[in-house]
Amino acid sequence: MEWFIFKAADEHLGIEVGNIYRVVEDPAITPVPLMPSCHMGLTYYRGEIFDVIDIVRLLKEKRATPAGRARAILLKWSGKNLALVPDGVSGLLWVGEGKDTGTVYSEGEYVVRLVTPEQIWDQLSGLSYGHPEIPEDLHPGIEKIP
Amino acid sequence: MGRTSLKNKLILSFLALLLIVLVVVGIVNRVTDDFYMAQAVSAALALAAGIIFGSLFSKSLVHRLSSLSNVAREISRGDLSRDIPLLSRDEVRDLEEIFSVMVKELRRVILEMQAVSGQIQNTSRRLFSLARKVLDNSREIDRTARRIAEGSENQTLIVQKTALSLDSGLNEMDEMVRQSAETAEKANEARLRTEKGEAKAREILRHLDGVLEQMVAYTRPVFQLATKVEKIKLVINVIDDIAQKTDLLSLNASIEATRAGAMGKGFALVADEIRSMAENSKRSSQDIRNMIEDILDDNTAVTTALKRSQKGIDRGRKTIDSLVNTFSETVAGVKEISHAIEDVEKETGRQVRHLRGLLSHFQELSRLANENFVSTQKTTIATRNQEQDMVKIVSAMKSLSALSKRMMETQRRFKLDTGES
Numbered sequence: 001m002e003w004f005i006f007k008a009a010d011e012h013l014g015i016e017v018g019n020i021y022r023v024v025e026d027p028a029i030t031p032v033p034l035m036p037s038c039h040m041g042l043t044y045y046r047g048e049i050f051d052v053i054d055i056v057r058l059l060k061e062k063r064a065t066p067a068g069r070a071r072a073i074l075l076k077w078s079g080k081n082l083a084l085v086p087d088g089v090s091g092l093l094w095v096g097e098g099k100d101t102g103t104v105y106s107e108g109e110y111v112v113r114l115v116t117p118e119q120i121w122d123q124l125s126g127l128s129y130g131h132p133e134i135p136e137d138l139h140p141g142i143e144k145i146p
Numbered sequence: 147m148g149r150t151s152l153k154n155k156l157i158l159s160f161l162a163l164l165l166i167v168l169v170v171v172g173i174v175n176r177v178t179d180d181f182y183m184a185q186a187v188s189a190a191l192a193l194a195a196g197i198i199f200g201s202l203f204s205k206s207l208v209h210r211l212s213s214l215s216n217v218a219r220e221i222s223r224g225d226l227s228r229d230i231p232l233l234s235r236d237e238v239r240d241l242e243e244i245f246s247v248m249v250k251e252l253r254r255v256i257l258e259m260q261a262v263s264g265q266i267q268n269t270s271r272r273l274f275s276l277a278r279k280v281l282d283n284s285r286e287i288d289r290t291a292r293r294i295a296e297g298s299e300n301q302t303l304i305v306q307k308t309a310l311s312l313d314s315g316l317n318e319m320d321e322m323v324r325q326s327a328e329t330a331e332k333a334n335e336a337r338l339r340t341e342k343g344e345a346k347a348r349e350i351l352r353h354l355d356g357v358l359e360q361m362v363a364y365t366r367p368v369f370q371l372a373t374k375v376e377k378i379k380l381v382i383n384v385i386d387d388i389a390q391k392t393d394l395l396s397l398n399a400s401i402e403a404t405r406a407g408a409m410g411k412g413f414a415l416v417a418d419e420i421r422s423m424a425e426n427s428k429r430s431s432q433d434i435r436n437m438i439e440d441i442l443d444d445n446t447a448v449t450t451a452l453k454r455s456q457k458g459i460d461r462g463r464k465t466i467d468s469l470v471n472t473f474s475e476t477v478a479g480v481k482e483i484s485h486a487i488e489d490v491e492k493e494t495g496r497q498v499r500h501l502r503g504l505l506s507h508f509q510e511l512s513r514l515a516n517e518n519f520v521s522t523q524k525t526t527i528a529t530r531n532q533e534q535d536m537v538k539i540v541s542a543m544k545s546l547s548a549l550s551k552r553m554m555e556t557q558r559r560f561k562l563d564t565g566e567s
Contacts, residue, residue, distance in 0.1 A: 002404045017404045023397050025390070071394070091421070092400050 003105075005090040005112055006073060009059040012090060014105065014112040021076040023089060026069050027052065036127040043072065043083055050074055050083035051124075058123060075117045082117060152236045155203070163199050167192040210238050214245055224559040226253045253562055260557045267550040274543040281536040288529040291522050298519035305512040312505050319498045326491035333484040340480055344473035351466045358459050365452045372445045379438050382431050389427035396421030 003014035022045065029041040029052050038057035043050050052072060072083045093112065095105050105112045150158075171188040178184050210233050220228050230246035232239060396417045403414030 004401065017401055020401050023394055023401070025394055069390070089397065091397065092404065 001095055003093050003095050003112065003114060004073070005093045005110065006055075006084070006086040007088045007090060008055040008084075008086040011059075012110055012112045013055075013086075014093065014095070014114040015073075015075065015117060016114075017092060019075050019077045019117050021074040021081075024072050024074060024083075027072045027083065036124070038124075038127070040085060045074060045083075048076075048081055050081045052083040052085060053120070053124065055084045055086050055120070058120070075120075077117045080117070080121060082121065084120070149235045149239065152207075152238070155236060159199050159203060163192070163195050166195045170195070207238065210234050210242070214238075214242060217245070217249070221249060221252070225561040226256065227561045253560075256557055256560050257562060259553070263550045263553040263557060267547060267554065270543050270547040270550055274540065274547060277536055277540045277543055281533060281540060284529050284533045284536055288526060288533060291525040291529055295519060295522035295526055298515055298522050302512060302515040302519055305508055305515050309505060309508040309512055312501060312508060316498060316501050316505060319494055319501070323491055323494045323498060326487055326494060330484055330487040330491060333480055333487055337477055337480040337484060340473055340477045344470060344477060347466055347470045347473055351463065351470060354459060354463050354466060358456070358463065361452070361456060361459065365449070365456070368445065368448055368452060372442065372449060375438055375442050375445060379435070379442070382435050382438060386428065386431040386435070389424045389431055392424035393421055393428065396424055 002017045004017050004020045005012050005014050007013075024045060027043040027045065029043050031041040032039065035041075038054045040052040040054050043052050050072075070085055071089050072085050073089070075082045075084065090110075093110065095112075095114070105114060167188065170191040171184065174184040174187045174191070178187070213231055213233065217228055217230050226249055228249075230242050230249060232242050232246065234242055399417035400414050400421065403410030403417055406413065
């Protein structure tokens with residue numbers, strides 16, 4: 001079973017590849033007021049709208065400014081769309097059968113925590129509303145639409 | 147009235163007495179016949195007549211002589227006021243007249259002596275006053291002469307000191323003239339050297355311009371290298387972007403292949419390879435980028451150093467240019483200084499000649515001041531001698547005044563109140 005590995009908040013997270021729709025670079029994000037601080041906005045990709053989530057902020061509340069161009073991982077599962085912006089994308093990793101979500105898999109240099117999109121969605125659902133103001137420290141490459 | 151001499155008087159008296167005796171004898175002889183008687187009476191009568199006539203004659207003579215002796219006594223007592231009575235008509239009359247003339251002469255002489263002594267006293271008083279004044283004046287002259295002598299001495303000292311100072315100043319001015327000549331010579335030498343320095347600086351400036359042009363020519367490729375490296379960097383960015391996109395593409399391809407299941411395994415392998423190649427491209431482009439960065443850093447360091455060198459050379463060029471200008475100004479200044487020093491030398495020489503003349507005048511002045519000093523010393527001695535003489539004169543005047551007083555006192559003893567004075 002193959003897992004998509006990405007880095008967020010000083011740890012590697014793995015999501016089952018079947019939930020990954022696409023990895024895009026520097027998506028155009030439209031900020032949405034009164035959303036939680038980890039909610040960067042909405043992006044449009046090939047006829048569908050994705051909520052763009054800063055996974056680092058979701059996990060740590062704070063993040064350092066990422067270097068280089070940001071990549072967004074577009075997830076599609078059970079009719080839900082979500083885009084995650086991690087610190088970096090590591091690639092695909094084959095993990096043997098029997099490793100379920102929530103477990104921590106270690107192989108070589110990788111220590112990966114396997115998660116499901118639903119867990120991320122649930123964590124998002126528990127958040128309160130964010131600030132009415134659009135944060136100034138938007139991700140580089142994400143332009144604020146006046 | 148005619149004068150009768152005493153001899154004639156005596157002869158006439160004797161004849162008269164003889165006549166009387168003869169008359170008496172004749173009378174007696176007539177009266178008496180007694181011879182003896184007559185002789186006795188005649189003798190007695192003759193004797194009586196002789197006594198009468200003798201006493202009358204002697205009385206007349208003694209009376210006049212006594213009168214003369216009284217007058218002489220009065221004169222001896224200083225009374226010249228009495229006149230000599232001229233009683234006689236004989237030789238005594240001559241004595242009386244001579245005595246009277248003598249008294250008159252004596253009176254006149256005394257009067258003249260009184261007048262002369264009064265004049266002497268007045269003159270001595272005036273002389274005394276004048277001598278006092280002369281004494282005071284001679285003392286004042288003595289004091290003045292002493293002051294003049296002191297002033298002359300001081301003047302001599304000052305003039306000698308001034309002459310010494312002038313001589314010393316002249317020696318220093320001679321030295322200054324000599325140094326001015328040396329300075330003018332050195333200034334001339336400095337001018338020549340400065341002109342040489344200016345020529346050398348101009349030559350250095352030309353060389354520096356050549357070096358600068360060469361450096362610009364040498365640095366041009368270095369700057370072009372930086373431009374080219376920048377272009378390479380842009381190409382690397384493009385490569386990097388392609389690698390990035392290739393990586394993303396291969397990643398999405400892997401995802402798609404995985405989702406395709408068994409059908410996509412071959413495609414997944416290809417996608418992995420592509421992704422591996424993209425990773426290699428990224429690493430290589432990163433390596434190239436690092437190398438380019440190093441090259442750019444080195445190039446930047448080189449260009450910075452070259453720019454700094456160029457600026458340094460520019461500054462050096464400006465400095466040398468300024469140095470050349472300074473040399474030119476220095477040459478002009480040194481020329482002016484040289485002319486000024488020559489003028490100073492000429493002027494100082496002229497002043498030295500004038501001051502030499504002044505020094506000879508000062509020496510003459512010193513000699514004259516010394517002579518003045520000696521003369522004033524002599525004047526002082528002379529005025530002292532004069533003062534001493536004047537003291538003696540004053541003393542003599544005092545003595546003369548005392549003598550004239552005594553003379554006046556002596557003359558006062560004579561009584562001259564006859565109405566003639």
